[in-house]
Amino acid sequence: MPSPATPIPAADLQAETTDLLQRLIRCNTVNPPGAERSAQELLKGYLEDAGLSCELLGAEPDRPNLLGRLPGLEPGPRLCLLSHVDTVLAAAADWSHDPWSGDLAEGFVWGRGALDMKSQTAAEAVGAATLARSGWRPPRGELLLVAVADEETGGELGAQWLTREHPDKVRCDYLVNEGAGEVIPYRDRRLYGVCCAEKGIFRFTLTTSGVAGHASIPGTGDNALVKLAPLIERLGRTRAGFDLAAEPRAFLRALGESDDDPQGALARMRDVDPKLAILLEPMLGVSFVPTKVVASEKINVIPSRAQVQVDCRVPPGMGEREARTRLEELLGPEGSDSYQIEFSERVPGNASAMKSELMNAIGAWVAEQDPGAEIVPTILPGFSDSSHFRAAFPDCVAYGFFPQRHMTLQQAAPLVHAADERIDVRDLGFAASFFAELPRRLLG
Numbered sequence: 351m352p353s354p355a356t357p358i359p360a361a362d363l364q365a366e367t368t369d370l371l372q373r374l375i376r377c378n379t380v381n382p383p384g385a386e387r388s389a390q391e392l393l394k395g396y397l398e399d400a401g402l403s404c405e406l407l408g409a410e411p412d413r414p415n416l417l418g419r420l421p422g423l424e425p426g427p428r429l430c431l432l433s434h435v436d437t438v439l440a441a442a443a444d445w446s447h448d449p450w451s452g453d454l455a456e457g458f459v460w461g462r463g464a465l466d467m468k469s470q471t472a473a474e475a476v477g478a479a480t481l482a483r484s485g486w487r488p489p490r491g492e493l494l495l496v497a498v499a500d501e502e503t504g505g506e507l508g509a510q511w512l513t514r515e516h517p518d519k520v521r522c523d524y525l526v527n528e529g530a531g532e533v534i535p536y537r538d539r540r541l542y543g544v545c546c547a548e549k550g551i552f553r554f555t556l557t558t559s560g561v562a563g564h565a566s567i568p569g570t571g572d573n574a575l576v577k578l579a580p581l582i583e584r585l586g587r588t589r590a591g592f593d594l595a596a597e598p599r600a601f602l603r604a605l606g607e608s609d610d611d612p613q614g615a616l617a618r619m620r621d622v623d624p625k626l627a628i629l630l631e632p633m634l635g636v637s638f639v640p641t642k643v644v645a646s647e648k649i650n651v652i653p654s655r656a657q658v659q660v661d662c663r664v665p666p667g668m669g670e671r672e673a674r675t676r677l678e679e680l681l682g683p684e685g686s687d688s689y690q691i692e693f694s695e696r697v698p699g700n701a702s703a704m705k706s707e708l709m710n711a712i713g714a715w716v717a718e719q720d721p722g723a724e725i726v727p728t729i730l731p732g733f734s735d736s737s738h739f740r741a742a743f744p745d746c747v748a749y750g751f752f753p754q755r756h757m758t759l760q761q762a763a764p765l766v767h768a769a770d771e772r773i774d775v776r777d778l779g780f781a782a783s784f785f786a787e788l789p790r791r792l793l794g
């Protein structure tokens with residue numbers, strides 16, 4: 351039986367994790383429609399063979415969620431390893447390997463889901479299965495493995511449904527999910543992000559008003575679309591001031607930067623690595639992206655009203671007030687003769703405490719596996735299923751962490767939801783060794 355003093359080497363788990371990932375990629379789970387059952391049946395068989403007790407639970411027959419458990423000997427905390435098995439679509443013509451081939455070539459597994467996130471599903475399953483086959487059972491608490499359906503369209507049939515319909519089965523004290531973990535080389539440092547929070551979504555419609563008229567005589571009207579254009583330009587090209595939540599403050603300090611000077615920190619980050627700066631900048635404040643425009647319905651009518659929809663993301667702990675403040679900073683005050691806004695979505699961000707036993711366990715593992723490397727808190731600009739667990743179980747400490755040391759954040763991030771998504775097979779073994787070790791540290 352392995353003990354915490356003898357970690358399972360990554361190399362021992364690489365082949366098994368690679369094989370499981372290849373088989374998961376070959377189950378086409380593009381959502382919509384999802385059709386996750388084949389992937390879930392595959393995982394269920396794999397985990398049951400190893401000794402976990404499993405069940406499939408779902409709102410629709412073809413779209414079940416999988417729960418696998420390894421109960422402990424004494425009461426204690428429950429650790430949940432979470433992932434989703436659905437993926438976004440893929441345009442095969444743009445790929446150098448078929449997106450559902452799971453090809454192993456040039457040291458990578460290729461396919462849709464290789465990063466987001468069947469790789470983590472496979473690594474979590476291999477970690478849990480390795481422990482179960484060795485005869486290990488949690489001395490206290492419980493190890494729970496949850497693979498959900500339907501994350502890519504919001505989680506209605508997956509994490510939302512499970513936490514609402516079966517809270518007792520999935521309530522957990524610690525949760526590890528997607529969101530961070532690729533190594534971030536920075537000057538001479540090696541930083542592993544641990545995602546502790548997610549930004550909120552405060553989408554709105556911005557309207558300008560004018561006077562309708564016949565388009566054959568330009569002077570007859572007051573064109574609302576022409577008034578809107580410079581506002582779109584400013585929203586798209588100017589960045590608002592910074593609003594730093596606690597996690598990015600800690601992140602900047604870990605980079606050796608002052609959290610009182612985010613402007614300077616961002617400039618230096620751009621000097622060191624412009625691609626990294628693009629990925630990290632959204633952590634530092636409110637963002638506005640204009641995405642949809644509507645004006646006249648007729649080509650020969652000067653529009654009296656023009657509207658742009660804006661996807662606005664707000665740091666955790668902040669909300670509409672900060673969004674409005676930053677908007678007015680860019681566009682001047684709202685008013686009937688300038689512009690008016692109406693929010694269509696107000697979903698605050700969410701967060702887990704940065705200090706916890708889970709954070710300590712992740713930090714200790716990273717320090718052992720990659721000497722000199724450090725962990726740093728990050729926030730996700732988008733959302734993940736962690737938000738549903740944090741909402742349902744306020745005491746749950748949920749982090750995004752899937753360790754990768756061979757592929758950096760800069761290499762991996764552009765491949766997510768893109769063509770030629772792939773993962774370095776050495777990182778599959780590396781991550782699986784983490785998931786085989788974490789339960790022994792937290793539930794021991």
Ligand SMILES: [Zn+2]
Pocket residue numbers: 434466467501528
């Ligand atoms: Zn994902």
